[in-house]
Amino acid sequence: MIRVVTEATAxxxxxxxxxxxxxxxxxxxxxxxxxxxxxVLTAVLAVAAAGAVFAASGGIRSVAVDATGVPALFLKLFTxxxxxxxxxxxxxxxxxxxxxxxxxxxxxISGERSQGTLPRLLAQPIHRDEVILGKFVGGLAVVALMxxxxxxxxxxxxxxxxxxxxxxxxxxxxxxxxxxxxxxxxFWQALATLTSILxxxxxxxxxxxxxxxxVLTLFGSFxxxxxxxVLANPDDQVASIRAELLLSxxxxxxxxxxxSTVLLDxxxxxxxxxxxxxxxxxxxxxxxxxxxxxxxxxxxxxxLALTAALFAVAxxxxxxxxxxA
Amino acid sequence: MAHVKxxxxxxxxxxxxxxxxxxxxxxxxxxxxxxxxxxxxxLGPNGAGKTTTILMLLGLIExxxxxxxxxxxxxSRHPLTVKRRVGYLPDAVGFYDGMTGWENLSFTAQLxxxxxxxxxINELLDEVGxxxxxxxxxGTYSRGMKQRLGIADALLKDPDILILDEPTTAIDPxxxxxxxxxxxxxxxxxxxxxxxSSHLLHQVQAVCDRVAIFVRGKxxxxxxxxxxxxRGGGPEEVEFNTSSTDDKVRSALGQAGFVKKLExxxxxxxxxxxxxxxxxxxxxxxxxxxxxxxxxIRRTSDDLDEVYRRYFHMDDQGRD
Numbered sequence: 001m002i003r004v005v006t007e008a009t010a011x012x013x014x015x016x017x018x019x020x021x022x023x024x025x026x027x028x029x030x031x032x033x034x035x036x037x038x039x040v041l042t043a044v045l046a047v048a049a050a051g052a053v054f055a056a057s058g059g060i061r062s063v064a065v066d067a068t069g070v071p072a073l074f075l076k077l078f079t080x081x082x083x084x085x086x087x088x089x090x091x092x093x094x095x096x097x098x099x100x101x102x103x104x105x106x107x108x109i110s111g112e113r114s115q116g117t118l119p120r121l122l123a124q125p126i127h128r129d130e131v132i133l134g135k136f137v138g139g140l141a142v143v144a145l146m147x148x149x150x151x152x153x154x155x156x157x158x159x160x161x162x163x164x165x166x167x168x169x170x171x172x173x174x175x176x177x178x179x180x181x182x183x184x185x186x187f188w189q190a191l192a193t194l195t196s197i198l199x200x201x202x203x204x205x206x207x208x209x210x211x212x213x214x215v216l217t218l219f220g221s222f223x224x225x226x227x228x229x230v231l232a233n234p235d236d237q238v239a240s241i242r243a244e245l246l247l248s249x250x251x252x253x254x255x256x257x258x259x260s261t262v263l264l265d266x267x268x269x270x271x272x273x274x275x276x277x278x279x280x281x282x283x284x285x286x287x288x289x290x291x292x293x294x295x296x297x298x299x300x301x302x303x304l305a306l307t308a309a310l311f312a313v314a315x316x317x318x319x320x321x322x323x324x325a
Numbered sequence: 326m327a328h329v330k331x332x333x334x335x336x337x338x339x340x341x342x343x344x345x346x347x348x349x350x351x352x353x354x355x356x357x358x359x360x361x362x363x364x365x366x367x368l369g370p371n372g373a374g375k376t377t378t379i380l381m382l383l384g385l386i387e388x389x390x391x392x393x394x395x396x397x398x399x400x401s402r403h404p405l406t407v408k409r410r411v412g413y414l415p416d417a418v419g420f421y422d423g424m425t426g427w428e429n430l431s432f433t434a435q436l437x438x439x440x441x442x443x444x445x446i447n448e449l450l451d452e453v454g455x456x457x458x459x460x461x462x463x464g465t466y467s468r469g470m471k472q473r474l475g476i477a478d479a480l481l482k483d484p485d486i487l488i489l490d491e492p493t494t495a496i497d498p499x500x501x502x503x504x505x506x507x508x509x510x511x512x513x514x515x516x517x518x519x520x521x522s523s524h525l526l527h528q529v530q531a532v533c534d535r536v537a538i539f540v541r542g543k544x545x546x547x548x549x550x551x552x553x554x555x556r557g558g559g560p561e562e563v564e565f566n567t568s569s570t571d572d573k574v575r576s577a578l579g580q581a582g583f584v585k586k587l588e589x590x591x592x593x594x595x596x597x598x599x600x601x602x603x604x605x606x607x608x609x610x611x612x613x614x615x616x617x618x619x620x621x622i623r624r625t626s627d628d629l630d631e632v633y634r635r636y637f638h639m640d641d642q643g644r645d
Contacts, residue, residue: 019438023432023435024436027432031421031423034423035423115420115421115422116415116418116419117420119385119416119418120413120415120433120475120478121436122385123383123411123415124433125404125405125408125409125436126405126436322386323380323386324376324380
């Protein structure tokens with residue numbers, strides 16, 4: 001009877017890309033959801049979100065009294081803040097969400113190695129790519145789940161505190177923003193996965209990824225300004241600001257920030273430098289969603305490209321690596 | 326041997342199999358031919374290239390040169406088909422610590438897309454004696470339990486070939502006997518061809534139908550253990566125990582030409598003597614005639630051990 005099953009399996013499956021990655025992804029997803037680190041980070045994010053949204057809704061209340069005509073008021077929940085809380089929610093997510101990606105990636109491969117499960121996993125009838133793909137997808141699915149839950153949570157508080165319901169276009173803007181945020185976290189997860197492949201010790205791998213995170217999110221602006229002052233003539237202000245912008249747009253944090261700003265605020269019309277001449281006598285009006293999207297399309301594509309490129313590097317590194325390293 | 330699986334007449338064949346890492350040749354022109362249903366031991370010291378060979382058989386490492394056929398297929402061209410039919414227990418096998426033994430096997434079953442995974446998992450856990458521990462986290466398993474879980478894991482896909490890399494390392498002697506008996510039983514009941522590697526010759530020779538002695542990437546001897554031993558004829562080793570003085574022992578054996586080497590063993594009053602094959606009798610009478618109080622004597626090298634030593638020794642000389 002056992003024999004029959006084996007033969008059936010052999011016939012049913014051909015060589016070729018199978019569904020093994022789904023099995024791996026499902027396991028990763030379950031592992032992450034049950035892990036302690038997931039609980040800790042959920043708690044941190046929830047507290048940050050609650051703080052930010054209360055601050056924002058307080059601010060909105062005070063302006064809303066005499067500003068009934070403010071466009072996309074609901075989205076202000078995500079983008080404004082009042083005194084004790086230093087950042088609005090989108091900025092919080094820009095800072096903290098990378099930690100999610102890092103946490104789900106930093107021991108993706110090195111963990112398999114140190115537990116001694118990698119040779120056993122690779123000896124199963126799946127391709128090697130399915131391992132890394134499954135791990136990436138599984139981790140990112142948890143990220144997507146968390147960010148979605150967070151957005152719903154914040155919207156819920158907003159509806160409750162402000163008695164304000166989002167318009168359909170606002171919902172769509174939020175969904176697009178959510179997608180961008182997930183891609184942004186995907187960048188960090190790909191980075192951490194890469195370090196988990198290159199560095200055998202999980203702690204070292206985490207340190208490297210967190211180091212990148214600190215440099216790009218917290219100190220990025222200083223570094224880019226310094227680099228720009230070297231590259232551009234400091235007397236030419238426009239040129240040096242342009243240089244700084246160009247450099248900072250190599251960072252996923254900048255790309256995410258610019259995209260969020262434009263997507264969540266229909267009055268934002270540009271991301272770069274605008275001279276007084278350019279805005280002179282411009283009529284203040286709201287951008288439609290396609291218009292907003294077209295403003296930040298380069299940023300979205302850039303972010304996607306960065307994430308994809310980094311994942312590709314991790315993929316190649318893993319494929320070329322010895323089973324025993 | 327019990328029944329042999331149909332369609333598995335040829336199992337593993339390697340021809341001129343070679344693997345280089347940079348300058349170093351890890352596997353050198355390896356010729357192996359496994360008969361269906363046998364237990365084949367790949368024996369050699371650490372670093373001889375055993376694991377590299379095994380990983381090449383599974384298609385996880387590309388050979389530098391030479392060819393491999395596993396169940397008639399080239400594993401680097403048909404990795405999935407080969408991996409579907411070959412069960413593998415890696416050296417120092419690991420499991421996901423946060424999952425139970427049962428869940429670990431269930432993951433393997435899903436990766437193999439086994440329809441009746443659950444039934445087989447319970448069956449196999451029973452067979453390797455882990456039914457009680459099935460719902461414990463794998464992180465709490467002892468080394469021996471992990472090893473047994475690893476064997477169940479390798480058997481899950483009902484393989485035609487079972488490859489066991491160092492199945493007895495880091496296990497207490499009792500556990501070793503248990504695992505070897507289990508391997509023997511499984512091979513006979515299921516008609517699986519078993520390739521096992523080990524650096525612990527003593528432990529595994531008893532279960533192997535044939536062995537290959539593998540040193541620095543080369544097979545230096547291949548055949549049934551008894552057959553290999555009979556090719557020997559070199560010295561053998563005995564250990565005896567006496568309460569007489571060292572001088573007395575040495576004078577009693579001083580003239581004996583069949584004693585190649587005599588040295589005190591670790592335990593006080595014990596001596597290890599390397600003597601010509603079959604001259605134990607002469608040793609005893611020489612000792613007794615020399616007035617030595619002989620309290621006990623036993624043979625410490627078995628035949629294959631001698632073969633093993635000879636080849637390693639030869640290899641050392643080759644490098645000098």
